[in-house]
Amino acid sequence: MTAHRNNQSSFSEISPSEFFYRNRDLAGFSNPAKALYTATRELVENSLDACESTEILPKISVRIRYREEERHEPDPRTYVLTVKDNGHGIEPRQAPNAFGRVFYGSKYRLRQARGMFGMGGTMAILYGQITTSKPVTITTSTDGREFHTFRLLIDIQNNKPIILSKSTKRGVGSSGTSVELLLHGDIFRASAKIRDYFRQTALVTPYAEITFIDPQGRLWYFPQTTATVPKVPRETKPHPHGFDFEAMRRLLKHTDESSFPKLLMNEFHRVGKQTARNFLRFAKFDLRTDPRTVSNEETVRLVEAMHRFDGFLPPDSNCLSPLGTEILKSGIVNELKPEFYSIAIRPPSAYSGYPFIVEVALAYGGKTIGEGVRLYRFANRIPLLYDEASDVAGMVVNDLLDRRAYNIPREAPLAVITHVCSTKIPYKSVGKEFLAERPELERELKNGLRETLRQLKSYLSRKGSIEAVLRRKNIYAKYLPLIAKFSQALSGAKSPPRYQQLIKDFEDERVITVEQIANAKKKSEGKIE
Amino acid sequence: MPTQRRRVKERSSNRKVELKAILQKLGKEVYDSLDSNRFPSIDFPSRSVKNIVYEPKSKQYILGSRKVTRSASNIKHIRPFTQLTWLAYFATELVGQEKTSTLRDVYYSSQAYDIEFDDQSQSDSIITDLETVIERAREELNIYPEERSAIFGDLDIEYTVRGYEGKRLNLSSHPDGYLIGPSLSTAEFVDTSAEMVIAVEKGGLFTRFVEEKVHSRFKAIIIDTAGQAPRATRYMLRRLHEELSLPVYVMTDGDVYGEHIAMVIISGSARAAHLRDLTVPSGKWIGIWASDIAKYNLPTIPMSEIDIKRVHDLKRDPRYQKGIWPRELDTFLKIKRKCELEAFSKFGLTTIVDKYLPEKLQIAKSL
Numbered sequence: 052m053t054a055h056r057n058n059q060s061s062f063s064e065i066s067p068s069e070f071f072y073r074n075r076d077l078a079g080f081s082n083p084a085k086a087l088y089t090a091t092r093e094l095v096e097n098s099l100d101a102c103e104s105t106e107i108l109p110k111i112s113v114r115i116r117y118r119e120e121e122r123h124e125p126d127p128r129t130y131v132l133t134v135k136d137n138g139h140g141i142e143p144r145q146a147p148n149a150f151g152r153v154f155y156g157s158k159y160r161l162r163q164a165r166g167m168f169g170m171g172g173t174m175a176i177l178y179g180q181i182t183t184s185k186p187v188t189i190t191t192s193t194d195g196r197e198f199h200t201f202r203l204l205i206d207i208q209n210n211k212p213i214i215l216s217k218s219t220k221r222g223v224g225s226s227g228t229s230v231e232l233l234l235h236g237d238i239f240r241a242s243a244k245i246r247d248y249f250r251q252t253a254l255v256t257p258y259a260e261i262t263f264i265d266p267q268g269r270l271w272y273f274p275q276t277t278a279t280v281p282k283v284p285r286e287t288k289p290h291p292h293g294f295d296f297e298a299m300r301r302l303l304k305h306t307d308e309s310s311f312p313k314l315l316m317n318e319f320h321r322v323g324k325q326t327a328r329n330f331l332r333f334a335k336f337d338l339r340t341d342p343r344t345v346s347n348e349e350t351v352r353l354v355e356a357m358h359r360f361d362g363f364l365p366p367d368s369n370c371l372s373p374l375g376t377e378i379l380k381s382g383i384v385n386e387l388k389p390e391f392y393s394i395a396i397r398p399p400s401a402y403s404g405y406p407f408i409v410e411v412a413l414a415y416g417g418k419t420i421g422e423g424v425r426l427y428r429f430a431n432r433i434p435l436l437y438d439e440a441s442d443v444a445g446m447v448v449n450d451l452l453d454r455r456a457y458n459i460p461r462e463a464p465l466a467v468i469t470h471v472c473s474t475k476i477p478y479k480s481v482g483k484e485f486l487a488e489r490p491e492l493e494r495e496l497k498n499g500l501r502e503t504l505r506q507l508k509s510y511l512s513r514k515g516s517i518e519a520v521l522r523r524k525n526i527y528a529k530y531l532p533l534i535a536k537f538s539q540a541l542s543g544a545k546s547p548p549r550y551q552q553l554i555k556d557f558e559d560e561r562v563i564t565v566e567q568i569a570n571a572k573k574k575s576e577g578k579i580e
Numbered sequence: 581m582p583t584q585r586r587r588v589k590e591r592s593s594n595r596k597v598e599l600k601a602i603l604q605k606l607g608k609e610v611y612d613s614l615d616s617n618r619f620p621s622i623d624f625p626s627r628s629v630k631n632i633v634y635e636p637k638s639k640q641y642i643l644g645s646r647k648v649t650r651s652a653s654n655i656k657h658i659r660p661f662t663q664l665t666w667l668a669y670f671a672t673e674l675v676g677q678e679k680t681s682t683l684r685d686v687y688y689s690s691q692a693y694d695i696e697f698d699d700q701s702q703s704d705s706i707i708t709d710l711e712t713v714i715e716r717a718r719e720e721l722n723i724y725p726e727e728r729s730a731i732f733g734d735l736d737i738e739y740t741v742r743g744y745e746g747k748r749l750n751l752s753s754h755p756d757g758y759l760i761g762p763s764l765s766t767a768e769f770v771d772t773s774a775e776m777v778i779a780v781e782k783g784g785l786f787t788r789f790v791e792e793k794v795h796s797r798f799k800a801i802i803i804d805t806a807g808q809a810p811r812a813t814r815y816m817l818r819r820l821h822e823e824l825s826l827p828v829y830v831m832t833d834g835d836v837y838g839e840h841i842a843m844v845i846i847s848g849s850a851r852a853a854h855l856r857d858l859t860v861p862s863g864k865w866i867g868i869w870a871s872d873i874a875k876y877n878l879p880t881i882p883m884s885e886i887d888i889k890r891v892h893d894l895k896r897d898p899r900y901q902k903g904i905w906p907r908e909l910d911t912f913l914k915i916k917r918k919c920e921l922e923a924f925s926k927f928g929l930t931t932i933v934d935k936y937l938p939e940k941l942q943i944a945k946s947l
Contacts, residue, residue, distance in 0.1 A: 530659060533666065534661065537668070537669040538608075541611070542604060544608075548611050553618075
């Protein structure tokens with residue numbers, strides 16, 4: 052880890068701030084509408100991470116305002132974005148760098164988190180500064196008693212914060228951070244997307260309370276509906292299968308370790324003494340080689356061997372934090388209010404040395420879900436709102452949802468929720484909008500979807516058979532008395548035939564059996580009463 | 581007027597007693613099933629096209645051996661089953677109270693008993709089902725279609741319908757003839773001097789026959805079938821033949837449809853294959869034959885494409901394989917012309933009665 056941080060000096064030819072300033076399209080700031088959405092979302096995700104990393108039930112409030120003097124200007128115009136959380140707060144010494152410097156965040160490690168490298172929040176600030184020339188205001192407290200306020204600008208060329216003012220106030224409240232920045236935006240075009248983002252976020256964070264107030268003063272409130280917070284993901288060392296040449300080169304350049312096996316054991320995930328030796332033999336390196344003396348050519352050979360060697364243990368998924376049944380259930384029941392849902396949590400799997408877990412949920416019927424299939428994609432609890440068609444989950448749903456195979460009517464109201472958590476989400480682009488078609492990922496999504504579809508199929512057929520039996524019984528109850536009446540008249544019999552047992556028997560044999568089966572199955576599946 | 585009169589066999593009242601017993605038995609079976617906790621069911625011959633077969637012996641279409649079962653336990657059957665049970669009950673009431681009903685009346689009557697029919701064609705179809713189950717025509721259940729034809733001749737009948745019981749009438753009392761409706765269909769035949777029945781296709785010729793006194797000159801009962809003979813008329817022809825032993829002759833237009841009108845009277849129709857008492861197998865078609873067109877030099881009309889197609893269809897029909905039937909069809913195909921009964925008027929209004937009818941009746945003896 053130290054290797055990475057020390058190495059930032061080697062970037063100094065062009066600062067990361069400058070790099071992102073020049074390539075802001077890549078990070079989702081391509082136009083005022085998209086920028087407003089991306090800035091909101093990056094700050095909210097930082098806030099959620101700040102709460103979850105210390106298992107605090109998040110309370111997040113977001114506000115987007117016009118500046119009073121621009122109230123009647125047309126879009127795009129300047130907006131004031133405020134995001135406030137009750138997270139762990141930031142030590143005052145670190146706060147300017149945390150927000151005023153690209154690549155300076157608590158996330159530059161291998162661990163499941165919403166963002167990578169803490170880049171998003173700073174990008175939002177950078178964008179605000181570029182478009183309005185105004186500083187950002189950050190207030191943070193780690194103890195709920197001392198509140199530190201900073202006004203910052205970013206020195207883009209030198210990638211460092213310029214502190215315009217700082218002050219400390221004493222008060223009584225909770226720990227947490229509030230960020231207020233001005234930025235060029237277009238609420239008219241961004242509004243629907245931002246609302247979608249909050250709604251979908253609420254679907255997978257039912258343990259959070261989120262409040263959003265838009266420029267017209269309208270309030271969206273997503274209450275906290277469960278006290279279950281996902282466990283804090285653990286930091287983990289990189290797995291050899293996912294390690295690349297550049298990382299290896301830096302590792303070898305900066306390490307103080309002279310024993311090759313020890314270096315491997317210390318720096319890599321699930322590599323023990325025996326595995327390290329077996330690997331070095333496989334890679335045809337002398338066990339006594341001093342790793343600091345390895346040449347660039349040998350490094351290439353080493354990394355290639357690492358990727359080929361199948362003697363490494365698969366990555367451990369203990370570092371991952373899936374949502375789990377309780378959170379998914381709570382989110383689905385409260386946000387989608389379906390008639391039925393099913394959840395499949397797949398066993399951990401891995402691609403290129405990165406562990407991942409796929410969760411698929413399916414919600415059917417009810418008043419909220421419209422006709423047809425609606426796909427909600429999530430990666431490390433972030434809703435993915437763009438480019439569904441290019442996403443591997445979108446493809447899987449399209450390919451696999453052969454409704455006939457599962458006896459699901461064509462226009463059935465259906466919502467599919469996919470969640471992938473990993474130490475590294477295989478995004479296809481920097482914009483974090485869609486996942487690449489990794490075969491391992493595709494397989495797990497498919498299996499998860501199949502599992503939930505099977506549960507839905509069995510629910511529908513149970514529901515159908517109970518309904519059919521009741522329908523039949525009603526028909527018997529309607530016609531048998533008529534047949535009895537007319538046959539009595541025809542035959543000249545004095546009393547009506549005693550046929551009532553027929554209807555009762557039918558009910559006993561069919562309805563009760565079907566209901567018993569249904570009740571027995573109910574526990575394991577998500578029928579909502 | 582009549583010189584020799586015949587006593588008539590008492591037949592129709594027996595049938596009525598039998599009919600009541602059949603309906604009661606049907607009701608009892610359904611009742612007993614229900615009373616012993618079983619879903620009632622009824623078996624009857626299938627009327628699907630595959631089960632309609634030609635029986636050479638009786639020269640008519642009959643239903644084959646395939647059966648259908650209508651069971652109250654089947655969700656798709658229980659409604660028609662209920663409708664059928666109701667209809668049996670309703671028909672029993674009609675017969676018992678000596679009331680008649682049209683097909684349309686049945687459709688509306690059902691509504692008073694909470695029996696739903698989607699439309700009249702559905703109730704008509706249940707009526708046909710009941711006919712098949714009890715092997716009796718709806719007319720015996722006092723259910724008649726709207727269509728009616730006429731009868732004229734020296735035949736004494738005695739009404740059995742309510743209000744006219746015992747009242748007698750001679751069917752030559754009114755020159756326009758008498759409607760073959762429910763009262764006439766159920767009337768007993770008492771006495772007649774007639775020696776034959778002549779059925780004609782058209783009202784115009786019927787009137788001509790009455791005017792020219794065919795009934796007395798040929799000792800004939802004249803019937804107007806008004807096109808394709810309704811079942812009440814076919815039933816009447818059958819009774820005249822069976823109960824009075826009168827030969828039946830049929831005279832139609834000289835075209836393929838006329839030939840088929842005669843055939844249905846003689847051999848029945850595929851649509852009524854479930855019924856046996858509607859045919860007169862010994863009946864004779866006496867004209868107008870295709871071969872008569874040249875023989876009597878009759879004015880003609882060209883046959884249409886549809887007419888020709890119909891001839892080809894009938895040529896494949898098993899009823900048309902013997903005697904004059906295929907011969908006349910072939911002649912129609914050859915001359916591709918047809919003519920109407922009125923064509924004889926070219927030679928004077930009475931020629932058909934004075935010349936054609938006696939000649940054809942003579943030929944009929946050798947058929």
